[in-house]
Amino acid sequence: MDNANQVDPAKSAELFILHDQVHEPMHDRFLWATMQRRDAEAAAIPEWEELREIASKIKEHTLTHLDHYLEAFEANATKRGAHVHWALDAAEHNEIVFSILKDHGVEEMIKSKSMLQEECQMTPFLQSRGIKVIESDLGERIQQLDGQPPSHIVFPAIHKTRKDVAELFARSVGTDPNNDDPHFLTEVMRNNARPRFLAAGAGMTGGNFAVAETGTFMVCTNEGNADIGASVPPLHIASIGIEKLVPRVEDLGVFLRLLSRSAEGTPLTQYSSHFTGPRKGGELHIVLVDNGRSRRLGMPDFWHSLKCIRCGACMNTCPVYRRSGGLAYGATYSGPIGVILDPTFDEFKYSELPFHSTLCGSCTDVCPVKIDISDQIFKWRRVMAKKGYLPLAKRLSFAVSGHVLGHPEEYHAMEKVAEPAIDYAPHFLLYNRSLNPWGRDRELPQIVKQTFREWYLANRS
């Protein structure tokens, strides 16, 4: 099998871990601290679990009536003076955006963070056609200057140290490489971005939610950068995935209570901004993007992934993500949600991702819209196995365990056989460094002398 186009997350994660003694532990620590803040905020709300259930049901309701709500959104947004466009795929999205910018003679555009625009690879497309594109979110700007995609859907540059950022800014904007104070670095980019906001011919945003009953979309940021991009240049273009719809304004109360608490452990982002039609004296274009979403709706095992509100809680809680860094996934979406979204874009390229997981289930437990993430990861493994995308080592071991687990009498025999075998197996087979990099720094649990079945027969029968 030609593996040239397949991403290899385990190998990339290994590079991240071995790079030095600083980056991976820091990454792990920051995201775990975020998770602990999330846990504290969630615990402080008595109705938290009820909210998750309601949010899940609202999304399921919307997705099972998606054609109706999209048409309602289009009608209401149009009534309010917005121009609504439909893009079948990434290429069409980019063409639509380019043609709007071209029609308005825009040479420079400033954008806020949008995972959808990442997914569409919009920035390189526009730049190849002569349009200057500036990221205004600090983390995204750092990644843009470094020529890297975001490594986390909420914290794009979380894998970098302050020293990395100071050196990057020194190279790209000429600041002191030895001043790595985050306050200084933030101020540098504030002052760098201001003139660009004022010079830009257009501002672009994404959209966190789109409300069918009013034709509103909303954008959540902490910096207020989306609001500057929407309120200063004369033209505002928003890219919105078709799964971002909710039926009513009151639904936003449920989602906003969940979103930032899950993402960052704060009650809201600093700015939760609602756009309904163009601002006074401005022009608003909304591009509704499919790019495989309507097809995913028809996948019985996987359509629930369309409920995702992009909070990143599954990434922060994931022991594999925290130690791998987001770039290791080699895809737009990383972490557990990436593992189940990315293969819908390219099954072969991302066939290794479902194995980049311990199936511990923590992602499912924290998901604010109750996506069965770990179950879907397991189901993607089966898809990859059926398609023959497994590397040889995995094919052999899964073939054996698949047969054994399907035959109880053999399983019981294997249990006793495996016990002595595991005494020898770990270091040259199970946790061989080149076959299984996850074995490094980990040890297998102690094998008990008595199997569960022996214990059960002795104590309960």
Place this chain on the structure above:
Amino acid sequence: MSTFKFSREVILGTIRANVPKQQVEHPQIPVFQHPDRPLKSEFERRLQQAGGASHDVGTMAGAESKLMTLHPGAKVICSAVPEIAGTRRVEKVRDPHELADVDVGIVRARFGVAETGAIWLTQEDLVVDALAVLSQHLIVLLDPDQIVGDMHDAYRRVRLDETSYGCFMMGPSATADVEATLVHGAQGARSLNIFFLPPHSAPPAN
């Protein structure tokens, strides 16, 4: 644009062909009871956590003097409220770019939300949306009797069908993009001070 029209039909057609068979009802959103919620103190605590501050200024004169204490060096004070004149009236601003030099913006919020410490600002309150984010510092007047409990209450009060821009603003602009270190004043306002002051019934100063 005809191909895009075609895309609309393809997307809606694919959705109709693929939509899951189970029909899920829109759930009822209950009213979550939080009896005896101390609205103002909870609002103030949450605002502080978000990096903002609040002041019981009492009177219009109190507001003016607090403004001077907080921002003694301010040259351009752009006001959208009748209570404080400022050095520039936002009603006179023709283009948002004119707000690039504003040191302090002043606006009145319709209401605040205790659960989050956020205030609700609309295009009608700001007159020019960019006042909310181009001003280096913001002062927001808020009637202490206009604080609702949670975000459900908040969404029952907003009228998205009546404004083109509405924002729940929770403290000043912030980022934690460098080593997860919290820094205020990333792109929008560097500081947010709330003045508790009921609207004045006298005609606006010109």
